[in-house]
Amino acid sequence: MQSTSSSPVLTIDGPSGSGKGTISRRVAETLGWHYLDSGALYRAVGLAAAWEGVDLDDDEAVEACARRTRIRFADDAAGEPRVFVNGQDATDELRLETTGAAASSIAAKPGVRAALVDMQHDFRQPPGLVADGRDMGTVIFPDAAFKVFLTASAAERAERRHKQLMDKGVSVNLDSLLGEIIARDERDANRAVAPLKPAPEAVIIDTTGIGIEAVVARVLAHVHEGG
Ligand SMILES: Nc1ncnc2c1ncn2[C@@H]1O[C@H](COP(=O)(O)OP(=O)(O)OP(=O)(O)O)[C@@H](O)[C@H]1O
Numbered sequence: 001m002q003s004t005s006s007s008p009v010l011t012i013d014g015p016s017g018s019g020k021g022t023i024s025r026r027v028a029e030t031l032g033w034h035y036l037d038s039g040a041l042y043r044a045v046g047l048a049a050a051w052e053g054v055d056l057d058d059d060e061a062v063e064a065c066a067r068r069t070r071i072r073f074a075d076d077a078a079g080e081p082r083v084f085v086n087g088q089d090a091t092d093e094l095r096l097e098t099t100g101a102a103a104s105s106i107a108a109k110p111g112v113r114a115a116l117v118d119m120q121h122d123f124r125q126p127p128g129l130v131a132d133g134r135d136m137g138t139v140i141f142p143d144a145a146f147k148v149f150l151t152a153s154a155a156e157r158a159e160r161r162h163k164q165l166m167d168k169g170v171s172v173n174l175d176s177l178l179g180e181i182i183a184r185d186e187r188d189a190n191r192a193v194a195p196l197k198p199a200p201e202a203v204i205i206d207t208t209g210i211g212i213e214a215v216v217a218r219v220l221a222h223v224h225e226g227g
Pocket residue numbers: 014015016017018019020021022023039100160161163164207210211212215
């Protein structure tokens with residue numbers, strides 16, 4: 001199950017809205033390393049299952065869906081990252097809160113997680129990889145040289161998500177966003193397989209009240225200091 005590549009890996013785990021995607025992309029760009037958005041894989045499987053009308057209570061059917069779903073990451077002409085699910089550009093649908101909740105639900109199934117392991121290991125290529133998710137440092141890349149766990153108060157994470165959606169012209173209620181974030185945290189942290197938790201050796205950064213630039217600088221300092 002474990003990757004045999006010797007390319008260095010920086011894992012960035014944390015709860016929803018802690019800034020994993022934003023920080024990981026920036027750090028990967030600065031280091032010139034590859035980037036794995038592992039949450040997008042779970043979101044893609046949740047979406048494919050919905051498209052195909054798969055019964056989410058049927059563990060074998062959802063695992064089979066995870067094994068046949070084709071997921072491709074590619075930049076568009078403007079350099080913006082897009083995600084294709086079974087050949088269809090699903091980038092916008094993947095970011096919906098409903099898709100995140102579906103992903104969180106199917107991610108609790110051991111068969112689904114097993115189906116996605118090889119795909120995640122394949123991202124480990126020279127000169128290095130920044131991998132963001134919930135179990136990057138604990139399960140998928142336990143031998144990573146650099147491990148970070150980002151967190152922030154649930155209230156701040158809900159405000160960030162609220163601002164992000166409002167900027168996109170999507171009107172949402174802050175309280176319901178907060179409720180969804182708390183529910184997702186609980187599901188991700190309390191499942192039996194690969195729960196959301198920091199690896200023992202991870203550097204924990206509480207980003208509450210800390211801007212993006214400062215967080216990027218702290219993560220880069222961790223790498224430059226040698227982990
Ligand atoms: N330190 C920060 N300060 C203020 N805003 C931030 C910070 N980090 C991230 N954000 C903003 O918060 C929002 C959510 O960030 P992001 O999508 O990176 O989080 P995430 O942890 O990857 O979430 P998810 O797990 O749900 O994908 C974005 O709009 C981002 O710009």
